[in-house]
Amino acid sequence: MFSSLRIPILWMSALFALAAGTLVSEGASYTVKSGDTLYSIATKNKLSVSGLMKANGITDPRKLRVGQRLTLSSSGSSTRSSSSSSASRVSSVGKGKWVVIDPGHGGRDQGATRSGVRESYLNLRIATKLGEQLRQRGYSVAMTRRSDVFVSLSRRAAIGNQYRNAVFVSIHFNVTRETWVRGVETYYAGSQGRSLAVAIQREMVNRLKVVNRGVRSARFTVLMETKCPAVLVECGFISNSSERNRCASSSYQSMVAIAIAEGITRYGRN
Ligand SMILES: [Zn+2]
Structure with missing residues (x-):
């Protein structure tokens, strides 16, 4: 009941993935929604689970949260993206509730x-x-x-x-x-x-x-x-x-x- 649909962002990244053919360029992001798994997000965006984990500083794939923003990139593990993802993990869960x-x-x-x-x-x-x-x-x-x-x-x-x-x-x-x-x-x-x-x-x-x-x-x-x-x-x-x-x-x-x-x-x- 508290999860919010982020359809525009989802569609944008899906379209971007199609346009790019294989990999989505750095900077594209995805907001986790109810029912998502790291595997489903990775598959949808033609990324590897391990690459997605690395790019977002995720150590435990079970700890995905609704509303969490993921950087869609299989390369590089910038500390910037991992720290911004953990910051949004803290603040976005109950936003507006x-x-x-x-x-x-x-x-x-x-x-x-x-x-x-x-x-x-x-x-x-x-x-x-x-x-x-x-x-x-x-x-x-x-x-x-x-x-x-x-x-x-x-x-x-x-x-x-x-x-x-x-x-x-x-x-x-x-x-x-x-x-x-x-x-x-x-x-x-x-x-x-x-x-x-x-x-x-x-x-x-x-x-x-x-x-x-x-x-x-x-x-x-x-x-x-x-x-x-x-x-x-x-x-x-x-x-x-x-x-x-x-x-x-x-x-x-x-x-x-x-x-x-x-x-x-x-x-x-x-
Ligand atoms: Zn009492």
Whole structure:
């Protein structure tokens, strides 16, 4: 849904390839679209896969991204082309797309609290780190709160509805009386939110090695009142002592933020 069609560029390079007969001259480029492989791009442009990799400084052919610009050349491996390709890889993924991050609770509503660890604080920490990760991936980021203030649930959804072409991600932590319970779960309300929830949950479980409590449907206000794809991520149980200690550490919070950002990016490519 987030991938954009770059038909003019594609056609120009295809025509250029025909005109040139065999090799496309240096300077021609191709923007990767969904479904492309290095092999298909190389074949289409009468180039070798290894030449294409060399010209673009690609070391892992599986790490092709939608929106990535490739220099179509089988000769030479200028550092200029490889560095410009990695720069566009960083900035073009989420270009023009908004992510509205909603750190749950705040102000007079501190959410769950266990052994001095406050959910509202953790939510804001993850949200801030997530915002940094998403900006690096080319997304525009809005937040429903940036400090320890109270914001009503309807107001949060209304903030989300101010942005077109957005996704909404609410950040929370869980508690339960059963202190052995731990793990991560992601909630959605509509079908649009479901695939976003699946993508985020998958990255969380794979990257953080946490208990997978699955993707669940729920009629939460922030999910029901938002018009865009919306999810609510429960990033862990602070009622479980080992999970609480882990969630309170800055390095783990960064890993959570990266996992959610990767989930959003993967969702955007489909
Ligand atoms: Zn909460």
